[in-house]
Amino acid sequence: MTQDLTAALDALNAEVVHVGQFDLASVFRERRLRRAQFLDWAQDPRFANVLAYWDSADTLFGGSSYYTETVAIDPASVRRNPSEPGAVSVIAELSGAARELMPRQVLRAQIERAAAMGYGVEAAFEFELIVLDEDAGTARDKGFAGLAKFAPDNKCWSGATANTHAAFIAGMEAEILGHDVNLFGLGVELGPGCLEATLGATEGLRAADDAAFLRMAARSYARKQGKTASFMPYMGAEYPGIGGHCTLSLRDKATGQNLFSSPDGATNALAQRFIAGMMAIVPQAFAMCTSTVNAYRRLAPGTWAPKSLTWAEYPFTVAVRSVPQAGSGARLEFRVPPADCNPYLTLALMLGAGLDGIERNLPAPPATAAGHPDTVAEGAQRFPRDLLEAAERLEDSADAARIFGAAFTRNFAAACRAEYASLAKAVSAEERARYLEG
The missing domain is CATH 3.10.20.70 (Glutamine synthetase, N-terminal domain)
Known part of the structure; x- marks a missing residue:
């Protein structure tokens, strides 16, 4: 050593x-x-x-x-x-x-499980983030209300915004690359101050490390520039909900071949069994990928986040998006996680659930027709309504305990309950405006 x-x-x-x-x-x-x-x-x-x-x-x-x-x-x-x-x-x-309670070890256990089945894991994350024209002091001086926007005129994929703020974006990119993060691209996205960071695919544990260091690097760079980089999933009606999508493919451990690829360019049988495992396990262990109170606001109607557990080939409005190919780029994309997700636990959830579907030879439900983000397909499972319900589902799930370990699921459910309790009595300005004089 x-x-x-x-x-x-x-x-x-x-x-x-x-x-x-x-x-x-x-x-x-x-x-x-x-x-x-x-x-x-x-x-x-x-x-x-x-x-x-x-x-x-x-x-x-x-x-x-x-x-x-x-x-x-x-x-x-x-x-x-x-x-x-x-x-x-x-x-x-x-x-x-405490080893088995920690996120990186939970992911490592699933990667080792995949290796025992003959699979290598390749993965990548994509994060949206919101940049604010506030530093740590000014945000607190304002009581975290009425915060100044960075690039308030930004429109999705705006060339004007990208060129106007090119120096800031290039500086953030350099900071991220300086942490040896496998960054594929960084550019503007939907809403004021919104950027999107896309990571290149790499080995599973390293992919989660890259995601974690990317967020640390983005936050640090913004602070150095007198600004704030936020991965808070939903900041209010003036902002978009922001996600932390996770993509994954299984590789033949001996040859490196992408096992989700198919000569006919369709979602193959192995990928469908993987999807079936996600359909069965994700509703029970949803807290592993969505573990803050705020993240559940992103799942409210009117956002781009999927509202139920569905899958299909290509649409952006389903929870599990299959991108089938005959070549090495075939992959599955988990589009539900928020931008503040724990990357180790999110990838562990996706991988552990998918491997369970393969081991149990589960059949995938029919693909969902493309629809609006707020569409809930007939028969599709809804996500937990809030973090408390998610914590209770996780703690009660025999499948989650079997796959991820009983000690971890108990401890993480307790963490989620405590997180929920920390804001259970919080009252927003919007609530006071609605009810104060009623």
Whole structure:
């Protein structure tokens, strides 16, 4: 391990190491150490196990004993960090009692399951984000209300916006690429300040790492420019709902061939069994990909997000979009997850559910006819109404416990219940306007 780690640092001329892991809320919790001190720490690496039991507000929701737990450093995760000269980031995961509760390990278990079945996993994420013309101080001074828009005149795919703000977009792209993220493209999307970042496909665990580091890089760059990059799924009627779509294909582990490809260019039998598994499991474990209170507002009528669990070839309005090809580009796209999804758990959900469909030889339901985003096809399963219902479904699901582990599903359901409770009594300005004088 030490030899591999030293070689990885040498390859990038690393003198400073940001070592940490992405928690349940996708926040990178790290220590910053100089190279010599990092290698010394790596002889017996430990980190606070509270990461498995707290939320994005650093509030505990579970656990009973809090201490510095052992961590396993992943030398393959070392990547550049452009925040300072000679810096790298490396992932070190809790490896003791809390190991099975952490998102990256939940995904790794499904990738290992796929490998045992003879499959390699290739995946990629696509995120929309909203840039605001506010920094951390001004947003708080305004009480997070009436926030100034960046590019308020933007229209979807607007060349004028792209050219006007080319320097800002190019700077964000450089920051993302500086973290060795496999970025395919970054451009403008629908609504004020809306950008879309598309990642190139890569090996499954690395794909989730790329997604997590992309969001960290985008947020950091915006802050350096006196702005805010937000992945909040729904900011209000003046903004679009924003998503975090996940694409996946299975490869023959021996040959690398795309196993979703088909000579006739149609969704093949293996892909259909994968889809069938998603149809069966996603409604039960939906919290794994949609785990904030706000994310459920994006599923309200009037947004582009699918409203029920459907699939079809090509339409953008279904939950699982099949993109069949005779060549290597055949893939499935999970279009439901919000922009703030945990990429490890989202990919684990998609992969674990799909593999379950293959193992049980489940038949896919008929493809859904193309329709409006608000259309709910006859017989299609609706998603949970809110995070509390999603948490209850996850905790009650024997299938989720079987696939993802009972300890994880119990702990993550508790995290989701706590997240829901944190805003259960919150009252918005819109509610006061509607009911105050009624």
